[in-house]
Amino acid sequence: IKAEVVKRRASSEAALIARFxxxxxxxxxxxxxxxxxxxxxxxxxxxxxxxxxxxxxxxEELSQLVETSMAVCPTR
Incomplete structure (x- = not known):
């Protein structure tokens, strides 16, 4: 199971890196x-x-975490 989780994470990470x-x-x-x-x-x-x-x-707490994360992200 661990190997499959690692494989899927790597695949997701590679796809997101490509998009960025x-x-x-x-x-x-x-x-x-x-x-x-x-x-x-x-x-x-x-x-x-x-x-x-x-x-x-x-x-509400999770929403605040998302809002805070977005607020600290630098813009262009």
Whole structure:
């Protein structure tokens, strides 16, 4: 099971990196932000939300986490 989870994570990560590379080529990412770093950040936020949700966080608390994450993301 672990090998399958690792394989799926790697596949998802590669797909997201590829999409962020397209965004970078189009000038849609802030200067100095790499597709790989942005992908790792997004995965960390998603995993954190899953843990928080699984341990009893309310919908409001999860929404606040998303809003905070969006607020701290730099813009172009």
């Amino acid at each position: 590379e397209q965004a970078q080529a189009a000038g849609e990412l802030p200067e100095g932000m790499t597709p790989a770093a942005l992908t790792r950040y997004l995965f960390a936020i998603l995993q954190g939300l899953a843990i928080q949700g699984g341990s009893g966080a309310t919908c």
